[in-house]
Amino acid sequence: MSGEFRIAGKGRLTPARQARFSFDGKYYTALEGDTIASALLAHGVHLMGRSFKYHRPRGVVTAGPEEPNALMNVARDAARQQPNVRASVQEVFEGMKVTSQNRFPSLSFDVGGINNLLSPFFAAGFYYKTFMWPKAAWKHIYEPVIREAAGLGVAPKEADPDHYANRYAHCDVLVIGGGLAGISAALAAGRAGAEVILVDEQPELGGAAHYDSGLTVDGQPAYEWAQAAGARLAARKNVKVLTRTTAFGYYAHNFVALAERVTDHLSIPERAAPRERLWQVRAKKVIIASGAIERHMVFDGNDRPGVMMASAARAYLNHFGVAIGSNVGVFTAHDSAYEAAFDLANAGVKIAGIVDVRERPGEAVMAEAARLGIEVMTGQSVVTTGGKLRVNSMSVIRKAGGTQRKIAVDALITCAGWTPSVHMFSQSRGKLRFDAENQRFLPDVYVQECVSVGACNGTDDVSALVAEAFSAGENAARAAGATGDVRTAPEASTAYRWAGGMIGTPEGAGPEDGGKAFIDFQNDVCAKDIRLAVREGMASIEHIKRFTTNGMASDQGKLSNMHGLAIAAEALGKGIPEVGLTTFRAPYTPVTFGTILSHSRGALFDPTRKTPIHAREEALGAVFEDVGNWKRAWFYPKPGEDMHQAVNRECKTVRTSAGIFDASTLGKIEVVGPDAAAFLNLMYTNAWDNLKPGRCRYGIMLREDGYVYDDGVVGRMADDRFHVTTTTGGAPRVMNHMEDYLQTEFPHLKVWLTSTTEQWATIAVQGPKARDIIAPFVEGLDLSNEAFPHMSVAECKVCGVPARLFRMTFAGELGFEVNVPADFGADVWDALHAATEAVGGCAYGTETMHVLRAEKGYIIVGQDTDGTLTPDDATVGWAVSRKKTDFVGIRGLMRPDLTKSGRKQLVGLKTRDPKVVLEEGAQIVADPNQPKPMTMLGHVTSSYWSENLGSSIAMAVVVDGRSRIGQTLYVPMEKETIAVEVTDTVFYDKEGSRINA
């Protein structure tokens, strides 16, 4: 039995097709096509959640994606769990496990309900005023408790095993919304021959036809017509119909994002199917047919389970065959709610009465109500309700005051009117105008190639909206060049013409209505909160929104924005258009992270760059670190070694025999042309004219403001050819910097730049035995110290392949860097590595590279510098030519702040206790006993244990650092203060004799 409130013969679901699911541990039978909400309502279950702040019992309010209350956790299995699922959207599948949220220990008995009693302390904006005292209580009591209590729903702990897909699509016409207007537009555009995509968020097309039993199109009931038209459209080669698909974002140049829910409604999804699919659509023309959203009446107690939208009651009855109660009250300002009463009455449900704030509702609906014997109370308001876990009464008064009349109900449906859904239009950056007569905002000025049709454009009359949409579809198709015959437009009619509608609180409810008249259900925002915000001085609607959190929940104010605006305008004494609406933002409804990420997860999140020698390093047992997108060998632990042991061994080995290191990730740029030297003169601080072919030099590159931007050794291969190197991380930005100047500042220079980072494999061999190691493999070059001194470069052959050999070192030893074409890198490494090991050397990684260079005081741009150091600050002022009349940064260096004293300068630090290793980033002070906040002189930029020196070493930037050499400074840490002596930055081989071996 699919529920005692399922009415035989009503609805469109098939009684024989059933599915069982559980809600809070209790099992229910649903019909295929039920949502969780309709299935629960069929069994008379209205209590579906607890509200965010006050933990008030709540039921479902809508039958669609605008649902604010009935948010549930839906699980397939331990890993496939989704919190905050709207019960009015999620279709039931066999075996689904549903649990309610935000309640302990149970929905019906929730200790959080105490918040409701304490609600005077939780008025809007309470976050800014409470939990202030005592100050210490914040860290240990208030914050942890608030964090525990906050939020709706619990995130799953298991990784998401599903996969998500992504497609790009181009079309002539994108129709957003598959109701009567959308289908009509798609029919015209499709018949004309345009490429059309029609998208609707519901499982079937039809929109309002789901609930509006009075609609007919071309003589057929509208719902049937919609299914048939949809099938004809889908059969066309030039039309794609996507259901269960939400257009959630409208971006620049008619780029619209769609989220298609592929498997969430299926009990056993196909294994290969993605759970969701992101469509990124570029459309020549967009037709927005997004309809209108019903809003609720605002009165005290309007949030009890059983109080819901009138059209939701109609949808549950006419589509799902479910009666939402057996004694239903109606409170309305609009004619459409009457049709809900008629449908329920005709299905055998008692209508307790229709309360209408208007003195004169529509004549036709009044007549029908009379004919059905339904009492209508005009000019009256519902001022409160009764009931705890279910509404059980409504209290009615005349507008002008008077006694309350309490009427028993077990459900109460309300309608304050219909708000055109202008979200997509607004996201397209169009401007709205306020239609004062109908109290609504409508599209006005378009900035993109789109058009709004139907209810979202203010065209409510059903025959007019079909014609308007059909015409728009034809126009859009023609504009795209389609020439087919569109034939005739459908003709639609409806039983009643609707009128009415209001925003804000009904008269007679009083300005200071005690109790809670909810405008935003999900964030528990009441009418009085808006008034409080205005009293507190919030005058902008954006401030009122954030102060009260109205419209900031996952439903984004679909029901509440207009009410909030009306109440704010009244409180401010301003007109509605003057106060205005807050900005509409994507996504229109929540989108899962998986859909956005698609396949960009795990290993595919970012491209991984590996050098040609990577596999060899892996085979040697290297542990890798990430340097940007690169994988670099960090250290090579021998069996039983931890990182420190490995690094210490590598450091000692390099300086006692030799080490071999993969430097392939460093950037390389080939600079070629008659003006190559002139160009490099402009890009670097150094003078390159006097660098002869066959020599290389360490270059410093600045930004125009004089700060160090990058560095690297530059080799001159010929008069017109330079082999430039950069830092690993800086390669692309240095190339970009050079191209910028070359293309746009110095285009007259005859020089060409080519990135060769990936074309050369670079192998460094460093240490006293370096020459012995490589010599047997080098052809065509005299490697003696006299013929090939430090900072030389030459073309030769290494292991029989063409190479560029640099004599240079970042370790401060006799050293060489072998550059061979990348494809030969692994094999050349094999040969050189074997030779290195044969003399007692070893492979070393980036950690050892860092330690060795720090022992020599060589800077690392981006670690010891941070974009605010000049060359002089960074100990490389010697690299700045004093003779050149122009280079990038020349003028910046002259700025007063860059030449004054008191700048931070890079120095060395030795800890008084040599075993203590400083932490990088630690702050440095002169007097450790000064009161806080202390005057900080600088911070530690690099810090290591040096096995070669038997002590810790560090580099730091310190105010007037060089004048403090010899002084003792202090590094205050959480548990201790470390004394340090300021030194220069070179700790090892100050004379540099090892380099020149």
Place this chain on the structure above:
Amino acid sequence: MLLIHCPYCQEDRSELEFRAAGEAHIARPENIASISDEAFAEYFFMRDNPKGYIWERWRHFNGCGRFFNAVRHTVSDKFVVTYKAGEPKRSLESLGLGTTNAGGAK
């Protein structure tokens, strides 16, 4: 996602292929080593930020790699025109957009 017309490739390409490169038509001063602090600050730091038409540079980074100029409206994100590096600044008049860069959506 913007569509940007590369004047070198002569095609509309998605913004994913481009990098924004700041305000256009800012020439590096001649004899930059001898200009005043104020003139340097003006050159290096001061940039326009109009609610209206902006002259800016883009680079077709994942394409031909060239820098070029563009006129774009900062509210509607509509590109009015793109043109090659080195070409003179296009005036609003020459683009049929009146003479003053008044704000507001276009």
